[in-house]
Amino acid sequence: MSLTIGELSRQAQVKVPTIRYYEQIGLLAEPSRTEGQQRRYGAGDVRRLNFIRHARELGFEVEAIRQLLSLANDPHRACGEVHEITKAHLDEVNDKIARLTALRDELEAMVACDHRKIADCRIIEVLADHGQCRHDHH
Amino acid sequence: MSLTIGELSRQAQVKVPTIRYYEQIGLLAEPSRTEGQQRRYGAGDVRRLNFIRHARELGFEVEAIRQLLSLANDPHRACGEVHEITKAHLDEVNDKIARLTALRDELEAMVACDHRKIADCRIIEVLADHGQCRHDHH
DNA sequence: CCTACATCCTCTAGCGACTAGAGGTTCAAG
DNA sequence: CTTGAACCTCTAGTCGCTAGAGGATGTAGG
Secondary structure, eight states: OBBBBHHHHHHHTTOOHHHHHHHTSSSSSOOOOOOTTEEEEEHHHHHHHHHHHHHHTTTTOOOHHHHHHHTTTTTHHHHHHHHHHHHHHHHHHHHHHHHHHHHHHHHHHHTTTTTTTTTGGGGGHHHHHTTSSSSHHH | OOOOOHHHHHHHTTOOHHHHOOOOOOOOEEEHHHHOEEEEEEEEHHHHHHHHHHHTTTTTTTHHHHHHHHHHHHHHHHHHHHHHHOOOOOOHHHHHHHHHHHHHHHHHHHTTOOOSGGGGGOOOHHHHHSSSSSTTOO
16 A cells, blocks of 8 residues: 555645645655656655644644654653653643633624724724733732 | 833833834834834833733734724724724633633543542543543543 | 943844655656 | 636745854953
């Protein structure tokens, strides 16, 4: 079983130039090639690229993924480290969620502005107000 | 009242090079200068920069902020447009929150892996599984 | 008035993580 | 054997900053 870069792209939902980029930065191993130098991939590459894509979607930086991937080669000994990376990331994610939720509430309040009553629109004001202590909160 | 770029930086919580960058890309108007070409800012700049910073923190792209700023000059007529930009952004944010929450659940499950039982650690697996529907979850 | 030195200036280059395009080659179907 | 989609390498661009070089300015203390 061998896949072209385009087929791999479709199966792993990662764009072709991005696959080549991942290879370039050493996230993805250099695949075998045809006589004419075209890349051919196997099932392992699909899995690995799925792993990468998913980790990226989850917000892991490439460097973290690189660590995870290298640790994955020896999962039994390295599990503790994987655990640590993941834990650190979890904290980050929780923080992101908290800030985005605050943001959503704010945006919702902003959008709630009925734009038939144009003069009352507060979006600009809300954005401008922050950090200015207009209502004497420090 | 006139502020140096450093004072503006402190008041608006935006780094000095970033302020100059914002000026360069036209987000911030060119300020007045001293004889020796140093920038001097006023209260309006503090407000505008606070607006920009806040909008950035909320995840608005520079282009969107540029629109908001230009619309802000005529808030009565433009409120509908401001509304639209914000609404579009809200949709995005809601989507991000949903995906991050799914991620958090996953990470939490991953971290719950007791690393004394090393062989059972599923972190790598969980990341690799996605898009492969091994456990027939959506 | 002079000196010290923090802060300012402009400029170029770099970062991460891609994305786009030019210009040419390969491969599989008809 | 021809066609044309997909492949190849390469360079350069994107966004939103950030860092550094190398020099000028402005202000506070003596």
